[in-house]
Amino acid sequence: MEYPLDDTGDFPGSSHRPKVFAPAILVLAVCACLLIIPAAAHAPTDMKISFDPGTAKIYVTITHPVDDTATHYLSRVQVKLNGDVISDPDYKSQPTKDTFTLTYDVNANPGDEIWVTATCVRGGTLEKSYTVPQPVRPTLKAPSGTAVAPAAARPPASVPPTMKAPLGLLSLFGAMVSVFLTRKI
Numbered sequence: 001m002e003y004p005l006d007d008t009g010d011f012p013g014s015s016h017r018p019k020v021f022a023p024a025i026l027v028l029a030v031c032a033c034l035l036i037i038p039a040a041a042h043a044p045t046d047m048k049i050s051f052d053p054g055t056a057k058i059y060v061t062i063t064h065p066v067d068d069t070a071t072h073y074l075s076r077v078q079v080k081l082n083g084d085v086i087s088d089p090d091y092k093s094q095p096t097k098d099t100f101t102l103t104y105d106v107n108a109n110p111g112d113e114i115w116v117t118a119t120c121v122r123g124g125t126l127e128k129s130y131t132v133p134q135p136v137r138p139t140l141k142a143p144s145g146t147a148v149a150p151a152a153a154r155p156p157a158s159v160p161p162t163m164k165a166p167l168g169l170l171s172l173f174g175a176m177v178s179v180f181l182t183r184k185i
Contacts, residue, residue: 043124044074046099049116051108051132058108058130060116061101069094075121079104082112110134 046063058079066072073094079087087104094100106114110132117127 043120044118044126047118047126047128049114049128049130056105056107058104058106058114059101062118063099065098066094069097073121074118076119077102078117080115081106081108108132
């Protein structure tokens, strides 16, 4: 059966195809645009936390590269001490286009855990934790000026000292020579 061709050279009924094809292209274009927008937003790429016990402050150094600090920035930096929120400011811009340091008052003790969560205004978060270290014990100095380890760090007196066995290597070399000589024969 032959179908008569219309003036475009297509089969009859093909004039409906452009009506269905155009909305499909439009839907695909909208989906592509919606997928591109989240790619422009991103979480901070790095965060370093340090604590100064003398001033009771933490220093949070955040890396969040952006093109415009007024439209793409960290909108919130939440600080928790042992699970309790102690600081949760909202920001309207970012100090620099890349890396910057924020300071927060934190009355922390050794062993306390500090959690910091940085949130981008366009989506994405980065969370890091920091455990306040125990104070370093000073080493004891002997009268001659040599350092002595604290009593807790020294091994108990009942543990025998480690023995060196250089003669053990001699027997190993002898075994290697005998294996080498027996293979040559």
